[in-house]
Structures are given as structure tokens and as C-alpha cells.
Amino acid sequence: xxxxxxxxxxxxxxxxxxxxxxxxxxxxxxxxxxxxxxxxxxxxxxxxxxxxxxxxxxxxxxxxxxxxxxxxxxxxxxxxxxxxxxxxxxxxxxxxxxxxxxxxxxxxxxxxxxxxxxxxxxxxxxxxxxxxxxxxxxxxxxxxxxxxxxxxxxxxxxxxxxxxxxxxxxxxxxxxxxxxxxxxxxxxxxxxxxxxxxxxxxxxxxxxxxxxxxxxxxxxxxxxxxxxxxxxxxxxxxxxxxxxxxxxxxxxxxxxxxxxxxxxxxxxxxxxxxxxxxxxxxxxxxxxxxxxxxxxxxxxxxxxxxxxxxxxxxxxxxxxxxxxxxxxxxxxxxxxxxxxxxxxxxxxxxxxxxxxxxxxxxxx
Amino acid sequence: xxxxxxxxxxxxxxxxxxxxxxxxxxxxxxxxxxxxxxxxxxxxxxxxxxxxxxxxxxxxxxxxxxxxxxxxxxxxxxxxxxxxxxxxxxxxxxxxxxxxxxxxxxxxxxxxxxxxxxxxxxxxxxxxxx
Numbered sequence: 199x200x201x202x203x204x205x206x207x208x209x210x211x212x213x214x215x216x217x218x219x220x221x222x223x224x225x226x227x228x229x230x231x232x233x234x235x236x237x238x239x240x241x242x243x244x245x246x247x248x249x250x251x252x253x254x255x256x257x258x259x260x261x262x263x264x265x266x267x268x269x270x271x272x273x274x275x276x277x278x279x280x281x282x283x284x285x286x287x288x289x290x291x292x293x294x295x296x297x298x299x300x301x302x303x304x305x306x307x308x309x310x311x312x313x314x315x316x317x318x319x320x321x322x323x324x325x326x327x328x329x330x331x332x333x334x335x336x337x338x339x340x341x342x343x344x345x346x347x348x349x350x351x352x353x354x355x356x357x358x359x360x361x362x363x364x365x366x367x368x369x370x371x372x373x374x375x376x377x378x379x380x381x382x383x384x385x386x387x388x389x390x391x392x393x394x395x396x397x398x399x400x401x402x403x404x405x406x407x408x409x410x411x412x413x414x415x416x417x418x419x420x421x422x423x424x425x426x427x428x429x430x431x432x433x434x435x436x437x438x439x440x441x442x443x444x445x446x447x448x449x450x451x452x453x454x455x456x457x458x459x460x461x462x463x464x465x466x467x468x469x470x471x472x473x474x475x476x477x478x479x480x481x482x483x484x485x486x487x488x489x490x491x492x493x494x495x496x497x498x499x500x501x502x503x504x505x506x507x508x509x510x511x512x513x514x515x516x517x518x519x520x521x522x523x524x525x526x527x528x529x530x531x532x533x534x535x536x537x538x539x540x541x542x543x544x545x546x547x548x549x550x551x552x553x554x555x556x557x558x559x560x561x562x
Numbered sequence: 563x564x565x566x567x568x569x570x571x572x573x574x575x576x577x578x579x580x581x582x583x584x585x586x587x588x589x590x591x592x593x594x595x596x597x598x599x600x601x602x603x604x605x606x607x608x609x610x611x612x613x614x615x616x617x618x619x620x621x622x623x624x625x626x627x628x629x630x631x632x633x634x635x636x637x638x639x640x641x642x643x644x645x646x647x648x649x650x651x652x653x654x655x656x657x658x659x660x661x662x663x664x665x666x667x668x669x670x671x672x673x674x675x676x677x678x679x680x681x682x683x684x685x686x687x688x689x690x691x692x
Contacts, residue, residue: 222672249672254638259678282675291666291683301675312674315606315630341679346613349679393608431605431629484650530648531631561631561674 219250226313226559228320233551241267242557245281257286263332279375281334290342296353297338299376303351303389304403305329306427306440313559314533317436317478317493320555323519323541324499327368328442328472329425336376337384347394357385357407360419360452365465365515368501369421369444372409383408397432401425410448413455420447434480434491441473443503450506468506472499478525489527496520513544523555531561597623597657604646604669605629607676618662618686626654634670637684643670660686 223246231237244267248260260283266276284298301309307316307325311332325331337355344350356379358372374380385407392400403425410419427440446452449468457463478493498518502511523537535557541550598617602624603610616622626635626646635654636643644654669680 220672224674247672247675247677249677257678261675286678288681291681309676310606310674312606312631315674343612343681346611347608393610393612396603396610399608489650530628530650 219248222247222249222562224312224559224561226557229556230319230553231555232553235551247282255288257288259284259286279332279334281332292342292344293340294342295338295340296351299334299336300339300353300355302333302335302355302387302405303353304333304387304405304423305331305425305442306401306429306438307331308333312561313535313557314527314531314561317476317491317525317535318495318521318523318537318555319535319557320539322440322474322476322495322521323497323517324440324442324472324474327366327370327501328444328470328499329423330368330370330373333373334376335374335385336379336381345394347392349391349393350388352386352388354384354386356381357383357411358409358421359412360409360421360446361412361456361459363446363452363464363466365467365501365512368470369423380411382411385409397430399427399429401427403427410452417451417455418448419452421445422447434483436478436491436493437476439473439475442471444470446470450508453506453509465502465505465509465512467502467504467509467511469504470499470501471503472497474498488529490524491527492522492524494520494522513546514548514550516544517550518542533557533559535559597621599623599625601625601627602635603627603629604633604635604680606631606674607669607679609667609669609680609682612682614682614684616658616660616684616686618660618688621657621659624656624658626656627652631673632671633673633680634668636668636670638666638668640665645671658684660684662686662688 226243227241229237229239244264246262250258261281263279263281264276268276269278280299282299282301284296284300287295303309305325307321308329308331321331335355337353339353341351356374358369359374360372362371363369364371387405389401389403405423407421408418409421410417422445425442429438446468449466453463453466474495474497476493476495478491480489480491482490500516502515505511519539519541521537521539523535526534538554540552543550600614600622604626628646628649630649632648633646635646642656644656646654663686665684667682667684669677
């Protein structure tokens with residue numbers, strides 16, 4: 199059925215582009231019920247995106263996120279984060295320059311995390327403790343696309359801070375987040391992505407930086423993150439998988455330096471590893487009531503995959519998870535989600551808590 | 563920069579742009595066999611294909627479908643700028659006749675954190691018409 203048509207003709211010079219400003223965003227609220235604990239209601243993310251086109255070649259993109267709804271000084275509560283604020287200098291399809299606060303181009307979720315586009319109430323564990331999403335830093339770099347769908351991005355940014363790494367949550371607390379970030383030695387990150395086959399995205403990412411800048415006398419803590427991912431979405435089916443590994447050089451010296459500083463040896467590893475595979479299918483698609491899909495995801499993640507000489511891993515950090523759930527999209531930009539997460543670890547003493555979760559997220 | 567300038571210079575009098583939003587199957591556009599149809603899929607944050615080769619000076623119908631949210635399809639330096647409706651809500655169809663040259667297109671509706679990556683190129687050349 200044709201709803202309408204418009205026609206326009208151009209017979210001379212193209213129209214001069216006018217500065218344009220747009221606002222958009224996404225939100226998600228969750229109910230999490232971990233085993234052996236009371237349930238928690240959390241307005242997890244309230245995110246506003248602002249864009250402005252100064253011209254066809256100069257663009258600004260900003261993303262401001264309020265996490266956990268409430269920010270209070272000096273206390274553990276929510277966070278107000280400037281996740282993106284950059285200017286793009288669009289020079290050519292194959293070569294463009296970007297500077298400012300940028301998302302690190304690592305993994306599927308870090309750059310593509312609007313609630314309606316991923317299954318599950320929470321992001322994958324691998325994209326939490328191995329790839330520390332949302333991962334953003336101040337820097338500059340280049341990006342572009344060559345040929346039929348081969349994309350790249352390469353950025354120099356502030357590095358991670360190894361003094362904040364932990365055995366349980368990996369690199370996560372080491373993000374400097376552009377807050378007067380130490381930039382004595384810049385980190386390098388890059389990603390290549392093939393998007394030429396309809397529905398299929400293949401990606402590989404690297405991040406490398408020197409992260410021992412807080413210690414005196416200074417010593418090198420070279421950190422490397424390597425990641426590969428694939429995503430296939432066609433009609434009702436969506437498949438995705440990701441593998442990520444982290445290497446921390448000089449981990450024994452880092453442990454000793456931190457033990458001296460905080461009084462407890464953090465038992466940091468020399469390598470962390472995680473991977474997952476996920477399949478989802480929309481059983482109802484394009485119906486008047488919307489879409490309904492179900493998914494299952496298997497994850498394996500170990501934040502003490504390799505230990506430096508003289509250190510033993512805690513088996514509790516060698517975990518795997520099976521997450522099964524469903525999503526109802528009453529319209530394409532609203533997702534109502536439910537899932538159950540069974541988590542298991544290799545420890546015979548410490549049990550990993552299972553959980554069930556409900557969530558609603560939307561994009562506007 | 564050079565590409566954009568060249569595209570503008572070569573965008574001579576081109577012409578017909580038709581937007582049709584439809585709730586029905588997008589293949590409704592196949593009725594006119596005389597016009598070449600290019601199907602483009604849009605999803606966060608990719609157009610597939612992102613490089614489109616078309617014959618110069620010949621009408622080409624570009625059929626645009628979204629796999630998720632609203633996207634836009636804007637050909638930089640022209641007045642072509644249409645909304646691609648959300649998943650399952652039909653397609654946008656644009657018919658363009660382009661002079662020889664390269665034309666950058668991009669998403670013109672903010673669609674997420676990676677919105678700025680949604681760009682592509684239409685290459686109009688005499689060879690592709692043969």
C-alpha cells in the first residue's frame with residue numbers, strides 16, 4: 199500500500215547545507231534478583247545524545263550518561279559520564295579525522311549498546327569484566343571505509359590505569375574516563391570491520407597501552423587487549439559471538455607495588471580471557487502487537503586466566519554462564535526483556551550467584 | 563574533500579527524487595522493470611551495501627529498508643534526504659538520476675552511539691550502464 203509520495207527536482211547547484219542540531223537518547227531500567235539476595239530496582243542508564251552539523255564536513259557528537267539515577271559527591275552511588283564528545287572532520291570516505299572523547303572501538307557492545315539492539319537485560323559478562331564497556335577516553339584518530347565495506351578506525355588515547363585493576367572485575371576500574379587523564383604515554387587502539395555481506399559483520403580490535411604511570415619509581419605495565427567478533431542478523435535470526443583476551447605484562451611487579459601501597463596483594467593476572475556465543479530468533483515478527491524473540495547465550499570468562507610466576511589463580515574467577523531469555527518489542531524502539539542467568543565457577547568453596555532479571559529499555 | 567567537490571560539480575541537473583513510504587512489501591517497486599532497482603539495508607550502524615555503483619544519467623530506484631530503528635538517507639550535496647521507516651514498517655524508495663561522479667550518502671536521523679559511521683558512496687559511471 200502506498201502511503202504517499204513526494205518529488206523534488208534539482209537543476210542547479212546543490213543546496214547549501216544548514217547547521218543542524220539533533221537530540222536523541224536511550225534509557226533502561228532493570229529489576230535484578232540475584233540468588234540469596236533481595237531484588238534490586240535500578241534505573242540503570244539515562245543517556246542523551248546530542249549531535250550538531252556545523253557543515254557537511256564538520257560534525258559534533260555528544261553522549262552524556264547518568265548511571266543508576268543518582269549522583270552524590272564522595273559516595274558510591276550513580277555516575278554522570280561524558281561518554282562521547284568529539285568533532286569529526288569528514289574529509290573523504292576513506293580518511294576522516296576525529297578528536298575528543300571517543301568510544302574505544304573494541305567489541306560488539308561498546309559501540310553498539312542501545313537496549314533494543316541486544317538480547318538480555320544486562321550486557322554480556324565478557325563485555326563487562328574482559329572488555330570494560332562502556333569504554334571511552336579522550337584522544338584523536340582516524341577512521342574511514344575502503345572498497346566495498348572494509349572499515350577501520352585507529353585512535354590514540356589516554357591509557358588505562360593499572361593501579362585500579364582488580365582480580366574480579368579486570369580492567370574495569372582502570373578506565374580514566376577523560377577525567378584529567380594521565381597521558382604521559384598514549385595508548386593505541388584500532389579496529390577493522392568487514393560489512394560488505396548483507397547481515398554479516400566481522401570485526402577485530404586491538405588496544406595497547408602502558409598503564410603503570412602511577413608508580414614511582416615508574417615501571418612498565420604494558421597492557422594489550424585483542425578481540426574478534428562476528429554478528430549475523432537476517433530477518434528473524436540473529437547470531438553473534440565474541441572472543442577477547444587481555445595480557446598484562448609485569449603483573450608480578452604490579453602486584454608487589456599494589457601490595458606495598460594498599461596492604462593487600464591484589465593477585466592480578468598476567469592474562470584474562472572471555473568468549474561468548476549467542477543465538478536469538480524472533481518467533482513473532484511484524485505483527486500488530488510487535489515482535490517477540492527468544493535467545494540463549496553461553497559465556498566463558500576468566501579474570502585470572504594466566505598468573506605471573508609465584509601466583510595461583512582463584513578458581514572462583516574462572517566462570518561460565520548460560521543466559522536464556524526473551525524480548526518483547528511492542529515497537530522497534532522499545533524492548534521489554536526477561537532473562538535467567540546461571541553462573542558457575544570452578545571453586546568448590548565460593549558459589550557464583552545465579553540471577554533472574556527484568557528490564558525495559560527504549561530509544562528515541 | 564576532493565570527492566565532495568567533484569560530486570557537487572558533477573551533480574548537474576539531475577533530477578527526479580521520489581519518496582514512497584509503504585507498509586506493504588517493498589518489492590512493490592519491482593513493477594517498473596525499466597528502472598534499475600538497488601536494495602539497501604540500513605541497521606545500526608551500517609548501510610549494506612555501502613558502496614553502490616549505478617549507471618550515470620539513467621534513473622535508478624534505491625529501495626531502503628531498516629532492520630531496526632528509523633534511519634535517514636541523505637545524499638550529501640543534493641536535496642535527497644528521506645526517512646527510512648522502522649523495521650517492519652515498509653521501505654523508502656528514492657529514484658535518482660545522477661551525473662557521472664561520486665556521491666556520499668549518510669544516515670540523517672540520529673540512530674545511536676555509532677550514528678556517525680553510517681556513511682556510504684554512490685559511484686555513477688558510464689561503464690556501469692553497459
